Amino acid sequence: MGQYQPPLRDMHFVLHELLDVESQLAEMPAHAETNRELIDQILEEGGKFCAEVIFPLNQVGDREGCTWDKGTVTTPSGFKEAYAQYREAGWPALTCDPEFGGQGLPQVVNNALYEMMNSSNQAWTMYPGLSHGAYECIHAHGSAELKRAYLPKLVSGEWTGTMCLTEPHCGTDLGILRTKAEPHADGSYAISGTKIFISSGEHDLAENIVHLVLARLPDAPAGTKGISLFAVPKFVPNADGSLGARNGAACGSIEHKMGIHGNSTCVMNFDGAQGWLLGQPHKGLQAMFVMMNAARLGVGMQGLGLTEVAYQNSLAYARERLQSRALTGPKAKDKAADPIIVHPDVRRMLLTQKAYAEAGRAFSYFVALELDRALAHPDAKAREEADDVVALLIPIIKAFLTDNAFECTNLGLQVFGGHGFISEWGMEQYVRDARINQIYEGTNTIQSLDLLARKVLADQGAKLKKFGRRVEAFVIENKDDAQMAEFVAPLADVAEKLQKLTMEIGMNAMKNPDDVGAAAVPYMKVAGHLVFAYFWARMAKIALAKQDSGDAFYKAKLATARFYFAKLLPETATAIRQARAGAAPLMALDEELF
Incomplete structure (x- = not known):
């Protein structure tokens, strides 16, 4: 079955020592009373729910999957009961508007909760996760009537939500969708x-499901400029909030897929279903981006969650599994062989998982805090600055964290050796579950193109410079600290190289736009490592100051930082050469010669 313990010590380190969230939130009137004690209490209770309630259902959901019968979907054993507990504890309302029954807590707290939920059971977590995105979209773009009708039920968890974009003939290219x-x-x-x-299109967890559907009005212009967004409930609510007539929205089938078996992935047929416009006509894609950005942050947290749980199980196994002797001589002399954690390459795999999990935690919590600033800071300039930083970093959250997660779950399987390939240990499920995260909510190639073309080149690097100024300030602040040289020098180096690479790609793209497409994925890797190097340098500074405190946590943090800079950051050298190679090696081969 495996194991999972919420990584509360490291979560506290990131929230309180690295990000100092209490003082940051104190600047925002809506969150000024959210103190450290409250945050820690929420995370402790949330961690118990995750470890004790939904983690034991993870393999159950994988084995049983969802079942479909004449439009009705039944979730795996225990899923419905766990969701009832989730609702009763008030978790769906955590960050929602108090006007509609929410608790009004900051996004950074919710983000930490979702890390633990995704470590425990990604398939189950997708049900409430998508509902929260639907809440945010209706809250931002719904009329007063729609808000009154739908938000209290979504906030309480009585109803759940979905996002309905993809059609049989169109995935990412929403400009050719046909729904009317x-x-x-x-x-x-x-x-x-x-x-x-x-995802979660039909299930038995909640009494109603609110589908957010992209469709075209009769007078819609072609392409993405002709898309509108509609709220389409499974049951049309009555004026008093009770359930009315069954709407013309039905699940035609569910997909049988590689992973996330516990979540229902549905074909949804809308046959004259009654819906209500969200936002302005023909502006549906802009309205849906509220939900899509929330979903992309959520998918990044799925990647982080799986990275963490794969690491925990790999570490436990490596400490117990006996295999061969250390090259420097026996370490467990009283046993027939040494535990595999003594072997250098096993340590490489474990430290890769640990380094990516801890940097991903720092990065994603930072983005969530910036999202709070963008939404709730009283100063308009601070809100604008934070909004730009979030816009820049969201595609990196989605793509870099999920790419790393697939690598780290595969490393976990490798640590287990042949046992990793066997279902009962749970490691091969993490590999299968992690794979979808690189695809949905915009493939990681799409995220890479979004980063390079829209978020960097489109504004001549203005958003990138805003984040770059933070990196530069840290480098300048610490450049004369001899102890920090091993972290600051490579951070400054990769920042400078990314800046030069950006300018080079921009110049080349004027001659050949395909160069952007050719460079996007390796560019994403370099940008992701710049962000990780920045947070690892910041964490190393804290650890250096406390390494003699008697708390071994800081020595481990410092050792992991050194591993990251020595063994993982150098990947950028290859990625930079790949990006600079341009489109010519990719496009030179005639199509018929493939």
């Missing part, structure tokens, strides 16, 4: 079309 919306005299619309790959 015909206006009714009462102001509602008849939604008709088929959507595929809809």
Whole structure:
């Protein structure tokens, strides 16, 4: 079955020692009363729920999967009961608006909770995770009537939500979607079309499901400029909030897939289903981006969660599994062989998992805190600065963390050797579950193109410079500290190289736009490592100051930082050469010669 313990010590380190969230939140009137004691209490209780309630269901969900029968979907054993506990404890309301029954807590707290939930059971976590995205979208773009009708039920968890984008003939290219919306005299619309790959599209956890559906009005212009967004409930609510008639939205089938078996991935058929416009006509994609950005941050947290749980299980196994003797001589002389943790390459795999988990935690919590600043800081300039930083970093959160997670779950399987390939140990499930995270909510190639083309080149690097100024300030502050040289010098080096690479790609793209597509994925790797190097340097500074405190945590943090800079950051050299190679090696081969 494996094991999982919430990494509360490191979560506290990131929140309180690295990010100092209490003082940061004190600047925001909406969160000024959110203190360290409250945050730690929430995480402790959330961790118990994750470890004791949903983690034991992870392999159950993988084995049983969801079942479909004439449009009805049944989730695996225990899922429904766990969701009822989740609702009763008030977890869905954590960061929601108090006006609609929420607790109004900051995003950074919710983000930490979701890390633990994803470590425990990614498939189960997708049900409430998508619901929160639907809440945010309706909260941002819904009319007063829609907010009153839907938000209290989503906040309480009585209802759940989905996002319905993909169609059989179009995935990322939403400009060619065909779902139609015909206006009714009462102001509602008849939604008709088929959507595929809809996570949590039908299930038995909640009494109603609110689908957010992209569709075209009769007068819609072609392409993405003609897309509108609609709220389409499974049951149309009555004026008093009770459930009314069954709507024309039905699950035609569920997918049988590689991983996340416990989550229902549905084909949804909309046959004249009654829906209500969210936001402005033909502006649906902009409205949906609220939910899509929340989902991309959420997928990044799925990657982080799986990285952490794979590391925990790999470490436990490496300490117990006896295999061969250390090259420097026996370490466990009273045993027939040494535990495999003595072997250098096993340590490489474990430290890779540990370094990526801890940097991913620091990075993602930072982004969540910046999101709080963007939403709640009283100063307009601070909100704008934070919004730009979030926009720049969201694609890195999604792509870099999920790429790392797939690597780290594979490393976990490798640490287990042949046992990792056997289902009962749980490691091969993490590999399968992690693989989808590189695909959905925009493939990692799409995220890389978004980063390079839209977030960097489109504004001549303005957003990148805003983050770069933080890196530069840290480098200048610590450049004369001899102890920090091993961290500051490589950080400054990769920052300078990314700046030069960005300018080179921009110049080349003027001659050949394909160079952007060719460079995007390796560029993402370099940018991701710049961010990780920045946070590892900051964490190393804290650890250096406390390494003699008697708390071994800081010695471990410092050793992991040194491993990262010595063994992982050098990947950027290869990625930079790949990005600089341009499109020519990719496009030179005629199509018929493949």
